[in-house]
Structure formats: structure tokens, C-alpha cells
Amino acid sequence: MRRVIRWREGVVEQELSRSAGTVEHLVRVGEQQVRALTYLDEVGEPTVGDRVLLNVAALERGLGTGGFALVVALPDALPEDPPPAPGHVVKARYTPTQTMVLGADEQESPHHDLLREADDLGGLPVVVADLHSALPAVVAGLREAAGREPRVAYVMSDGGALPIAFSRTVAGLRDAGWLAGSVTVGQAYGGDLEAVTVHSGLLAARAVLGADVVVLSQGPGNLGTGTRWGFSGVAAGEALNATHVLGGRGVAALRVSQADPRERHRGVSHHSTTAYARVARVPADLPVPGLAGPLGATVSDQADAMVALSDDRLRRVDVPVEGLRRALEASPVPLRTMGRDLDADEAAFLAAAAAGRHAASLL
Known part of the structure; x- marks a missing residue:
């Protein structure tokens, strides 16, 4: 039998940081210390001296976004059962840590009647991005161009992290008033609203959160295999399909890089082209x-090739970037993509902000 989890037992030694729904500790495992992340709602609150059971598979493989030890349980300090609540x-x-939530669209929800026959986004702009790191840049461009503070909802799909609590970006944007709320869809969970599908999540963002604009991306993390079709961002194309079916206005945020060492991601990423x-x-x-x-000439040529490949379904919109650097610098959360900040890969964030600027013109 091939084991897919690498189990370790450790002892909590020091708290390192805390964010909405998570806490990070140093944990002693044998002769070494590891950084371990706990999801408080699922596991409970570890304290110094507690014994913890860890999943260290991603840590030992040296993965980027998910490269933590994850606390799976506090065997000597199990949290109390939550009080009875609706939701199924x-x-x-069917994972060992499956989570039961109340879906916005399910029968016990106060929003069920509102969503039961909901079928139309009414032209709602939906900015779809491949990477979670595009979220703050899209919103920065949107706010800079809107001339007001639009109600922005974030819909998080399940291609990356499943718990939205992993995203300090979402927590920071909420605290700053840049997001009106979030919806977690598919297997993702922990948003202000839960939904079963991208379709019902978009409808909930419109009908329940009252969104003027939606930004939709996978959570932190991005699975890619270096093949044409083997990457989680394929779902960005399906999100545009869902938006159109529901009468929304799809805006495809380009994934662009001036600094990625991989040729397939320089200029316009092949992820954007395929999706x-x-x-x-x-x-x-x-x-x-x-x-x-x-770089601008290259991106322009690549965009023209995408339009042709799409049989002209994609509508090219040229967006100036003057002033967007200043808008990005005003972000209340750090800007980082694939380990690079704004100075290291400015083009990545300008492209996302340009999508936000265009979405503002649709309001």
C-alpha cells in the first residue's frame, strides 16, 4: 500500500504568527523544529507543551505555498463538539478532515428561497484569474478606476488551498474594506458563504452579498505539471463558461510575467492561452x-494569437497602465506571485490591475 501522508508526532514550543482562522507554531519533532499550521475551527487551539499529530508530506517535499507541517489533531486536547447547527x-x-458547512443554497439556509430559482447575473462583471496572487491587484485596479468603492465579492474555487483561512490576502482585504465578502465553492470552504458549485457561488455573490463585481480564482497554491493540460488553472476557462451561462460579463485576467525563469510562463503564460x-x-x-x-510588444502579439485561437470569442480590450503602479503600491496586503514581489515582476501585477480597471468600465 502506498501511503500518501507522512505522519509525525511533535510538541508545540512557540507561537509564531496568527491570522484569521489559523495559527503558526514552532513544533519540536525529534531533533528538529518545524513550522506547523493549525486551522483553529477544524482542530482546536494548540498551546505550548501540547502534543500534536502532523502531516509533513508537503514540508518534506519542499513545496512552496503548501510547504508547512499541518496539524491534524491534538490527541490529548480534543476540542469540544460544536453546538447543533443547520447544514449538510x-x-x-471523504477525507479524514472532511468539514460540514451550511451552503447558501441548501434547504436550511435563510438564502434558499432567494437562490432556489436564481438564474441570472444581470450582466455582473466577473474577473477570472488563474492565480490567487492576482486578487489584490485586480481589486486595486478596479478601485482606482471606479471613482467609488464598489462592492467586490471574491469567489474562491478549489484548485488550490481548500480552506480560505490559508489566505492572509483575503483576511487583509476584508479588514481594509476592499472586499464585501467571500464565497467558497466546490470543495473549498470557510468563506462568508458556502456554495456547491461555481454557478451557485456566483449567484450567491450577486444575490446575497450584493456584489457589483466578482473576482474569481483558485485559492493560494497552483498545481502544474509542465504539461499542456495538467494544471489547475484550466478551471479558469470553465469559470468563464459558467459566467456566460448565467448572464454575467466575463473578464479574463491575463497571467503575465517578465521574470519567470520558465519560458512557457514569460509574457502571457500558456495557462492563460489554454484556459x-x-x-x-x-x-x-x-x-x-x-x-x-x-515585453509589451510580445504580450500584444500573444494576445492577438489567443483571440485567433479562440475563433474570435475573446474580445481584445487594450488597457493603459499609467497610474496602476501607484494603485498597486496602495494595496493593504503584500503583493507576491510565485515568490516575486511588485518590483521583481511588475508586469504580473499590472496585467491583473488592468483587468480590474477594465471591469470598472463595465459598472
């Missing part, structure tokens, strides 16, 4: 940032 939607289904030009089968806006120099 199970997320992270938007081949997986998406519906009309959508393609904001193309007006970047300077050879």
Missing part, C-alpha cells in the same frame, strides 16, 4: 495591458 454540505469530502482560448467556449473580454518595450 460536506467539503473536502481562455481553448477551454472557454463563450465570449469574454480580454484586457491587454499596455506594457512598454519589447
